[in-house]
Amino acid sequence: DIVMTQGALPNPVPSGESASITCRSSKSLVYKDGKTYLNWFLQRPGQSPQLLTYWTSTRASGVSERFSGSGSGTYFTLKISRVRAEDAGVYYCQQVREYPYTFGAGTKLELK
Amino acid sequence: QVQLKESGPGLVQPSQTLSLTCTVSGLSLTSNSVSWIRQPPGKGLEWMGVIWSNGGTDYNSAIKSRLSISRDTSKSQVFLKMNSLQTEDTAMYFCARNFDYWGQGVMVTVSS
Numbered sequence: 001d002i003v004m005t006q007g008a009l010p011n012p013v014p015s016g017e018s019a020s021i022t023c024r025s026s027k028s029l030v031y032k033d034g035k036t037y038l039n040w041f042l043q044r045p046g047q048s049p050q051l052l053t054y055w056t057s058t059r060a061s062g063v064s065e066r067f068s069g070s071g072s073g074t075y076f077t078l079k080i081s082r083v084r085a086e087d088a089g090v091y092y093c094q095q096v097r098e099y100p101y102t103f104g105a106g107t108k109l110e111l112k
Numbered sequence: 113q114v115q116l117k118e119s120g121p122g123l124v125q126p127s128q129t130l131s132l133t134c135t136v137s138g139l140s141l142t143s144n145s146v147s148w149i150r151q152p153p154g155k156g157l158e159w160m161g162v163i164w165s166n167g168g169t170d171y172n173s174a175i176k177s178r179l180s181i182s183r184d185t186s187k188s189q190v191f192l193k194m195n196s197l198q199t200e201d202t203a204m205y206f207c208a209r210n211f212d213y214w215g216q217g218v219m220v221t222v223s224s
Contacts, residue, residue: 048214
């Protein structure tokens with residue numbers, strides 16, 4: 001199975017600052033079609049996960065431009081610009097390159 | 113408007129079989145895939161399996177021997193059945209379409 005390893009955040013993050021979350025995969029997530037199959041989610045307390053980005057950097061419908069995904073191969077980053085109260089929660093990366101699809105353990109974002 | 117809603121028993125006895133239903137609206141199961149994902153209390157996300165638009169399925173190898181996913185397209189429902197339940201199967205169970213639309217989840221506790 002592909003292991004997804006997420007980095008921590010220096011919580012709490014001051015409102016208005018930027019925050020970056022890292023995610024490493026144990027195997028390249030590039031598929032033969034050239035796409036990189038890495039998703040990012042935000043799970044707010046008591047809610048279902050919300051898809052933020054897919055194919056590493058494509059924002060899902062309705063997602064703020066403050067969220068930007070980047071990376072390639074096995075190293076990925078989700079940057080959150082001008083952090084706001086509504087951004088608080090746990091962020092997960094997920095690979096959908098091969099079965100079984102696997103998630104990182106999650107990175108908690110707390111706001112100051 | 114795409115919606116998914118999980119339903120099923122909140123309590124299951126150890127060694128018994130779990131049966132859950134995901135009822136969808138605003139989409140056709142013959143042109144969309146639906147995954148099941150679970151989350152133990154206070155822990156991360158685990159992808160369980162998927163039923164594709166053509167009715168084919170793929171499962172997480174860790175639980176494949178205990179899991180079955182099926183559907184009734186006429187009722188817009190996807191079913192999960194998992195046997196030999198143990199206390200470690202206690203979790204919130206979600207269904208999701210392509211990971212971009214999620215249900216609210218249903219909490220399942222395995223206990224005698």
